[in-house]
Amino acid sequence: MNDARLHAERAARQRLLNCYLRESGRSMTATGDGLARVRLTAPGTALVVELRHRSVFGHHAYGDETWLERPGEPRLSLANREFMTLVLAEVEVVAAHAFPGIDGGARRSAELIAHINGSIGATARYLRHDRLAHHGDAQSLTRTAEQSLVYGHPFHPTPKSIEGFGDELPRYAPELGASFRLHYFAVHPDAVLQRRVAPGPWLPPDVVDAVRGRPGIDGYELLPVHPWQANYLLRQPRVTDLVREGTLVALGELGEPVYPTSSVRTVCDPSFPTSWKLPLHVRITNFVRNNPVEHLRRAADAGALVAQLAPRWRHRGFAVLAETGFRGVDPARVGQDLAADFAVVYRENPFADGRYAPRVVASLLEERVGGAPDLIAEVRRSAGAGGVTPEHVGQWLRRYLRISLLPLLDVFGSDGVSFEAHVQNSLLHTEDGWPARFWVRDMEGTSVSRDRLRNCELAPDSPLLYDDEEAWRRLRYHAVSNHLGHLVAVLGRFTDADEARLWRVARECLLHAGGERAEALINSPVLPAKANLVSRFARRGEQPLYVDVPNPLFEVSR
Numbered sequence: 001m002n003d004a005r006l007h008a009e010r011a012a013r014q015r016l017l018n019c020y021l022r023e024s025g026r027s028m029t030a031t032g033d034g035l036a037r038v039r040l041t042a043p044g045t046a047l048v049v050e051l052r053h054r055s056v057f058g059h060h061a062y063g064d065e066t067w068l069e070r071p072g073e074p075r076l077s078l079a080n081r082e083f084m085t086l087v088l089a090e091v092e093v094v095a096a097h098a099f100p101g102i103d104g105g106a107r108r109s110a111e112l113i114a115h116i117n118g119s120i121g122a123t124a125r126y127l128r129h130d131r132l133a134h135h136g137d138a139q140s141l142t143r144t145a146e147q148s149l150v151y152g153h154p155f156h157p158t159p160k161s162i163e164g165f166g167d168e169l170p171r172y173a174p175e176l177g178a179s180f181r182l183h184y185f186a187v188h189p190d191a192v193l194q195r196r197v198a199p200g201p202w203l204p205p206d207v208v209d210a211v212r213g214r215p216g217i218d219g220y221e222l223l224p225v226h227p228w229q230a231n232y233l234l235r236q237p238r239v240t241d242l243v244r245e246g247t248l249v250a251l252g253e254l255g256e257p258v259y260p261t262s263s264v265r266t267v268c269d270p271s272f273p274t275s276w277k278l279p280l281h282v283r284i285t286n287f288v289r290n291n292p293v294e295h296l297r298r299a300a301d302a303g304a305l306v307a308q309l310a311p312r313w314r315h316r317g318f319a320v321l322a323e324t325g326f327r328g329v330d331p332a333r334v335g336q337d338l339a340a341d342f343a344v345v346y347r348e349n350p351f352a353d354g355r356y357a358p359r360v361v362a363s364l365l366e367e368r369v370g371g372a373p374d375l376i377a378e379v380r381r382s383a384g385a386g387g388v389t390p391e392h393v394g395q396w397l398r399r400y401l402r403i404s405l406l407p408l409l410d411v412f413g414s415d416g417v418s419f420e421a422h423v424q425n426s427l428l429h430t431e432d433g434w435p436a437r438f439w440v441r442d443m444e445g446t447s448v449s450r451d452r453l454r455n456c457e458l459a460p461d462s463p464l465l466y467d468d469e470e471a472w473r474r475l476r477y478h479a480v481s482n483h484l485g486h487l488v489a490v491l492g493r494f495t496d497a498d499e500a501r502l503w504r505v506a507r508e509c510l511l512h513a514g515g516e517r518a519e520a521l522i523n524s525p526v527l528p529a530k531a532n533l534v535s536r537f538a539r540r541g542e543q544p545l546y547v548d549v550p551n552p553l554f555e556v557s558r
Contacts, residue, residue: 416452420445
């Protein structure tokens, strides 16, 4: 077996076991010989693993060997599939408690193992591909980060599962350095559904120039489409009818090449001040990634809200990449499903001038084969000749919190806006290795507390509106459990700064900042965490289960 496959399988086992430990509440007991035991449901049985690193917040790292321990029998070495089968048998027990009445455990396990193996295969392929080299300029650095997320979510069982591209994966996968030109459709004005909530260009000038004077499309609106999606749509009988009747005109590929970002379906032309969140009829992790009307409305409502509120925010180094609107084909003409496969969301891309070099935080936190995550190189650069001492790492973390978590908490406390600031939605620009600017993106995941929102225009039935506790839960999960927990785990593992010490630094920073939400956060014994494994096993990804996990910000005060 090649090294790439071994690394991919190890990463998959790590994610599967860490998900199980978090979602079941089971503990892991170190045995003192570099191993650890996880007690299983059957009396006297245990899973034994090589423990390479133990994390305060569950980001444990393991070696390649795993064993099953039974009473009175020698330990049984487990192959990768045997390991997965064993863990998923335990997951079935947890799922039965969480979702009473579910059945078909063996079928569910087999299905999930197939998806895990698909994710492993994709990861191995990405690892065999030479990482895209950046050329020192800001835009190249940003692209390299977006296209280097080869392992994915640390608490998801199938983070790189992708179904639909088939043999065309190399043409479209960001992890393989893909770039391509967009296909365009011209849409008859009577069939357009669109909403603009903020200024900004939607069409590159060269695209407009390329179709100027083309007969038969006067007054039509241009709609960018992913090239894979265009081929998919043009095979649909209803689209064929729309083209024949003149409602749609297929214009082919136009404009400069774009590259897919870490989400696969959002694409960027680095020289253009707008990026495009495109629909893709491809299953990525759990879902087919299209843009239904409710998602469009959420994104547009959030973009409009940010346009109203952002001018009064005073958080140096913090900003939001807002959606400026959407355009698609009216579902009243083509139906909801087909409309979701056409609709495009437009997002600010303020980095076209090359002034900043933001990198997606998820990529900065990923361990590289044979080396530390890229984030650690930034910490070392900031330390200079003084070296990376625990004190220096603490200072680096304080600077990071000042431009990320503290503004996120303040915005929620003052205006009730809860951004989906997980690590793949967060961008960081450093200066001399120090955190300097932070952006949060993807407004479709925004939620707003109806109890806190004041003096803003938002329809009472907006899908953004949530009860205060639910909006607060979403913020704590994305910004703390997902984001801060991962960041602190990486800093604690790859420097001499102890992870618990860094949680104390974070607590002190929040105490110093003050505010109602900061105090509520550090005084809560638990944090919410999404149970991706159990939810995926139960096929409840659209409405995932959440579990409570111990809050290190509270624990370190005891």
